[in-house]
Amino acid sequence: MPTSSQIFCRESSLLAFNRRVLAQAEDVNVPLLERLRFVCIVSSNLDEFFEVRMAYLKREGRNNPSTVFDSGRTPAETITQVAAEARDLIQQQYEILNQKVLPELADTGIHFYRRHNWTPQQHEWIENYFNRELLPLLTPIGLDASHPFPRLLNKSLNFVVELDGKDAFGRESSMAIVQAPRILPRVVKLPEELCGGADGFVFLSSILHEYVYKLFRGMKVKSCHQFRLTRDSDLTVEDDEFNNLTNLRTVIQSELHDRDFGVAVRLEVADNCPNEITQFLLARFDLTENELYRVNGPVNLVRLMAVPDMVERPELKFPSVKQNYPTEFRKVDSLLNVIRQKDVLLHHPYQSFEPVVRFIQEAAHDPDVVAIKMTIYRTGTHSELAQALLIAAQAGKLVTVVVELMARFDEANNVKWARRLEEAGAHVVYGVFGYKVHAKMALVIRREEGSLKMYAHLGTGNYHQGTSRIYTDFGLLTAQRDITRDVNNLFMEITGLGQANKLKKLHQSPFTLHKMLLNKIDREIAHAQAGKPAKIIAKMNSLVEPSLIDALYRASAAGVQIDLIVRGMCALRPQVAGLSENIRVRSIIGRLLEHSRVYYFYHDGAEEVYISSADWMGRNCFRRIEVATPIEDMALKKRVIEESLQLALADNVKAWEMHGDGSYTRIHAADGETVVSLQDSLLQKYDC
Known part of the structure; x- marks a missing residue:
């Protein structure tokens, strides 16, 4: 340690x-x-x-x-x-x-x-x-x-x-x-x-x-x-x-x-x-x-x-952000028909949060949808998502809502929604005592051609329409069999009793996520020691968990190139001789709050990418229920790498570099260097 x-x-x-x-x-x-x-x-x-x-x-x-x-x-x-x-x-x-x-x-x-x-x-x-x-x-x-x-x-x-x-x-x-x-x-x-x-x-x-x-x-x-x-x-x-x-x-x-x-x-x-x-x-x-x-x-x-x-x-004032509505969902009658064919990645607030709301609203009104399951950590005082869950419950659908009553400073609001959902007939549970349910996931179960088909949403941010306009977050809408089954198993773990299920695609706290991160770091160390290129990039809000910091120090010593994009707290000391020469830490502070958590491992060129609800903190690894979701579709993986990681590492407008003593220096474009702003580039890309 x-x-x-x-x-x-x-x-x-x-x-x-x-x-x-x-x-x-x-x-x-x-x-x-x-x-x-x-x-x-x-x-x-x-x-x-x-x-x-x-x-x-x-x-x-x-x-x-x-x-x-x-x-x-x-x-x-x-x-x-x-x-x-x-x-x-x-x-x-x-x-x-x-x-x-x-x-x-x-x-x-x-x-x-x-x-x-x-x-x-x-x-x-x-x-x-x-x-x-x-x-x-x-x-x-x-x-x-x-x-x-x-x-x-x-x-x-x-x-x-x-x-x-x-x-x-x-x-x-x-x-x-x-x-x-x-x-x-x-x-x-x-x-x-x-x-x-x-x-x-x-x-x-x-x-x-x-x-x-x-x-x-x-x-x-x-x-x-x-x-x-x-x-x-x-x-x-x-x-x-x-x-x-x-x-x-x-x-x-x-x-x-x-x-x-x-x-x-x-x-x-x-x-x-x-x-x-x-x-x-x-x-x-x-x-x-x-x-x-x-x-x-x-x-x-x-x-x-x-x-x-x-x-x-x-x-x-800042110009208002005109959120882009994803092309996949324009002029379609059913989101589920689109999701059944392919995964859809949403990048908020550049892309509208409305498809997530529509996903639940459509399920609430669809006579073939038999069940909806969803977590609520922060959702807002006037939530269309919560209203849709009320409608679904009142229509007789099986609605299960995991409401985190201990979401700091949102407890009163969540108590209110829990009471209303219970009164509407929804199954409301409050997670697992001693573990905050911080995972952002929703599951829709629909009867199709005599069998049950599942659709899921997994995200890095809250189901909160207000913060979705100012927080940067990713969300994945998918019908992948392995992922949706994992999501359903997670809901059963939270609402019921029994041993943890073995998941095929997802990694969860407090059971497998921390171990997965250590294993991925160790694998990059092995690649570096074998003389192969090795690289780790991680974007998060906070990095303070000692064993992960220790693993990153070991990876740096082995020659792994590590770039960390940490908006807030960072207890790791980068660029310290004999300790962390190969680790760079930067922070992006702009008009939008950088909130997405993304983990990247080069893996000898295979490039593994996860989006997650979890920061690298002790509470997220051991005292919360969190989820990390792999992005396997090549086009979507490329988007996450470019939009979240590469642009952040190229930013010379709103980026700050951390030094070994904990101080930060604002990064400025050098003479003749192309000016790059992560947030402005994405606002322009999505015509916001």
Whole structure:
């Protein structure tokens, strides 16, 4: 196994990924409102980073303080390191927002007005807005013996107010808390006539700062300071919380309420908040100085994500992607007739996700279809796919849906769909306790000429129509006998009991996928040692699993040429003398989120290619149910290699190269070199 010096800290790698995302906000070639959106994406990513990764480190530090991670650090040492890195990233984020993005937006006529810049007319409108829309909803809590510190929701916007004087009951309270209800917009757009015809916005925090005195009649407001608390939001269900007769959905529903009130892990305050106030808040939430983050601006930039949609300035946004509808399915009455003849590969979002929806919808209405089986990990609030499953169940078809109730931050939505599907008569199961069902697969069983014929869809991405427009993913529609039988066997494993089935084509976690990857790597090592060309290319979101990293190091030492396209976390150290000279790692960060997982092994010229739902992480290999699907049709295999791997390795516009110390360098086209952008090339190829 790799030593600690050979494994890069996964939390540091995740923060490095967010630095690459933030770089998009500085890129003058990115439309200006999209640059603002990238600033917000970093905040959203950091929220999850603190809710999950930092929360995990804090739990480990509390429960297992002597634990040593693969990186060689204890939980406390890791927290100290990544907190400093996160603080530096956040400072850079606000500098880009305040010194570049907001001034450039102002130059184009999009203004964010600070209180000291409001005109008398704006003052009047904003005060009326406060009186009408905010004042009735605000409930100040004065802190005294009969008013304890309120229980604050995770990531809610709050204000601590210093007061002087007595209230109507003669009480003297020097401090109060004002919570901003989540229903309130964090950015308010002003009427154009108050902004000289331009687009003008004010922050909710500015409005509350200006008029908070109205909540404390007869008392003097000495100061008002915004703050935001981030809590541990990882949802866990222990064995002792239920028995074999307990419905997991019921347990999850009861746990969801507590998520908003988990252990505090981060306190955000404005940088002008006095030390005595921050110390008071830190003490209330049992936090340390190391968990305090001062910011130069609003404490929640995620809510600025709404601004681009509030501005009609198409020249400041990315052009909309006009998804290509696959030629195979144009002007045909039945998708199944096409799939019966040949496999069809879909590459989203360049190609529309609609055929996947149509695949299930057609099955729901086809009188000869007797059964539909499908996994749901993330599917969206308004899902045509889920609606089609409801219709099929109500029509009396055998509908089996594996709903992953532990899909992080989608639990409530999945609980809702599980309940509706159960009520419609579908067989709903929640996977296998202890293993998340992350595989993306659907199966349609149709009676044809006296026998049952099966059709399957296997993909790298979720059955979510929203993300299918911004995530890059592959999906395979097939009627291959061996693959469809494998899919059916997998569904029977998940829904029933018994030993794992021996699969002919597919590889699955937690049983065969990890072993397959190690075997394929070892085979490339053998080819290299025999003096034959040997090559591995893998594209994924994250690479942190130590035994796979060790195998790649061994392959590099044997002379195997290895190219890794890892969007996010990468714990492997590339290009290190004596360790990984033959390994290159790059990351593509663009307008679309690179999400597909593709594995390529040269295999002495036979070129084996798999698409998969699994990243190379411990959880995907050992604690999730995942699937890797071979692409064997020569034309489709060529497409995957060219569109996913070769273009990514040729990209000199949105690609970053990783170095052995964990840092990244943006790749630029050399003088005279052809400019290649993976995403732009595919948008052009598919006439999007």
